[in-house]
Amino acid sequence: MDLKQSARDLAIEYLLQEIKKGNLKAGDKLLNERKLSENLGISRVPLREAICTLSTLGILEAHQGDGTYVSDSYSEIFSNIIKKYGIFDRSMVDEVFEARSLFEADAARLAARNHTEDDLVKLEQALKKHENALTDYYEEKLKDKDMMELDTEIHLGIAASSHNNFILEIVKSIRYVTLQQDYFSEQYTLDHEHFKRSSIMHREIFNAIKEKNEDLAYKKMQEHINEIRLALDIESIRRDIK
Amino acid sequence: MDLKQSARDLAIEYLLQEIKKGNLKAGDKLLNERKLSENLGISRVPLREAICTLSTLGILEAHQGDGTYVSDSYSEIFSNIIKKYGIFDRSMVDEVFEARSLFEADAARLAARNHTEDDLVKLEQALKKHENALTDYYEEKLKDKDMMELDTEIHLGIAASSHNNFILEIVKSIRYVTLQQDYFSEQYTLDHEHFKRSSIMHREIFNAIKEKNEDLAYKKMQEHINEIRLALDIESIRRDIK
Structure with missing residues (x-):
């Protein structure tokens, strides 16, 4: 050397x-x-x-x-790597949602197994912030983007409650890919009602985590990710985002 | 700028x-x-x-x-990042095995869903190479390290059969972390018989993938990873490898 x-x-x-x-x-x-x-x-x-x-x-x-x-965007390192070096086999949006529906469900399972009392307090706060923002959102005082930030806080909070940093970093990186690629812009949102349903589903996932019900936390997160996928115009994303 | x-x-x-x-x-x-x-x-x-x-x-x-x-070690990028920047919450070996038992099982599930005929041919070859090497290994003509290379070919072949490059890269990166950290050196191997059992378990995973039985492929991979974990002296790894 x-x-x-x-x-x-x-x-x-x-x-x-x-x-x-x-x-x-x-x-x-x-x-x-x-x-x-x-x-x-x-x-x-x-x-x-x-x-x-x-x-x-x-x-x-x-x-x-x-x-x-x-930098305070330390967690974006993986996502930068993926975006720069990721050569996707099928369409990026398909692979990303396939990965999310498995990895975020894994993270929820581990959150049910490994969470602390402190994690639950933080998650509860993040859930309330999302729930309280719904009225403003439907009165058009908040944008999709603002709701997604509150949503991110919940999803990353769940991943952090896994107390597995390897898994947390992976979940963060997929998250940032979807945010940076603007999957969740108004343009690609077919159904704006999904924030309401998300709010209910987040609660269900949280309850399963709190009760240490690993299988239920896994299943509920998977349902939630599939639900998000259905609320988006995947065809258009597939066409527009390479 | x-x-x-x-x-x-x-x-x-x-x-x-x-x-x-x-x-x-x-x-x-x-x-x-x-x-x-x-x-x-x-x-x-x-x-x-x-x-x-x-x-x-x-x-x-x-x-x-x-x-x-x-470089031909393109796939090691993630693993370099993890090693350099990964700040583990608990012990590295615990987090890595927790991640493997979930992510590699996810990869096996997707392999059952997305594999092609060509993937099966390649997997079959990798399985045979591992099986044929067993005799030499137990006659001490091959080292643990050689067996691990044949094992890697199978595990990465399964991940590649997922046709999800995001997931493939994640699986590769965890794999390289364990190889580079020498988890599988003679020093940490409690039970050298585990290569025989691995060989049988690889076959079971392969058959589940071939039959497109996603749940079985997932379950069998999880059993396999747990089996590997039991064959290693985790206490010593935990102590020696930070």
């Missing part, structure tokens, strides 16, 4: 370790290049390469004229 | 597109930097940064003094 490459890898490892340990948190600004290269005892070229690599991955973010920050 | 960054991103996009289109295949050598920068109309610094980023991801490989090649 040449020296420059090893200095770059050192800097990458160092920055990732700092993030893992929590010494660098989302939104934190990195020391300037001069100080950082002094601290690490490496020159600025490999340091810059390290920062560039981590920026491409979405772990760091360069703010023009203001230095480099730790 | 500054110009240098946009030139780098352009080069990354270009190289990835060439790989996606199949114009650049695993093992191919890139044009030298001078030609490539001329063709793309960008200077060599951002081009070098692009190559460095793709190398960190494991998509390209620099061969000392011999230029840059397209």
Whole structure:
């Protein structure tokens, strides 16, 4: 391994370790290049390469004229990878929904198995926020996009309650693919009533998790994902989004 | 966005597109930097940064003094990401086996649903290779590592038969994590007889896939993964591998 490459890898490892340990948190600004290269005892070229690599991955973010920050979109790394490198076998929307209906159901099963009391409190709050927003939504004070954000909080909350970070990251990444590809824009929504039904179904999934009923949590999540799929104009998505 | 960054991103996009289109295949050598920068109309610094980023991801490989090649370990990208950025909630081995017992079972279910005749032919070959190797293995002419390679061919063949590349990549990535972390070294294998049982179980999974029996394929894969888990010294792995 040449020296420059090893200095770059050192800097990458160092920055990732700092993030893992929590010494660098989302939104934190990195020391300037001069100080950082002094601290690490490496020159600025490999340091810059390290920062560039981590920026491409979405772990760091360069703010023009203001230095480099730790990205708060850490969870989008997988999704960036999938979007950039994912070569789908069939249509992307078909594969993504097939994966969601299995993986999110798995996550719900594990949430029923592994959740803590704290998870239930957080989930309950996320459910209430979604439920309370429904009136505003149907009075057109909120957009589909706003509802989807509240929905995301519930789905990722369930995945987090699995206490399996591998599975959480996978669920997040599929989620971000669908959000970034705009599957849920007004344009592709056939049935706006589905937010009402979602609200009821979320409650059912939550109750199954709370009762530690793994099979029911799995089944209810699968029904829910299939329901979402039916509310969308899959034909158009299949045609428009490659 | 500054110009240098946009030139780098352009080069990354270009190289990835060439790989996606199949114009650049695993093992191919890139044009030298001078030609490539001329063709793309960008200077060599951002081009070098692009190559460095793709190398960190494991998509390209620099061969000392011999230029840059397209890596044939494309499928290890996810696994690199997981290893580098994965912050596990509990022990890594516990989360990985929990994920395997669900995701590989999902993949088997989809293989039962989506497989082609060609998939069955390839799977049959992989099964026979594993079965034929058993005698050599028990006469100590083959190592655990060799058996694991034959095993990998079967497991990835099943995931590929799902015809869902998202799921295939996830299964590959968990697989590579376990292989790279050496879960299956002699050191951690409690019961070397498990290769015999694996051979029988692979057949059962295969038959369920062939008969398009989704539930059975799921169940048999789950039993198989649990069986593997029992053949390993999980306590030691938990202690040794962070």
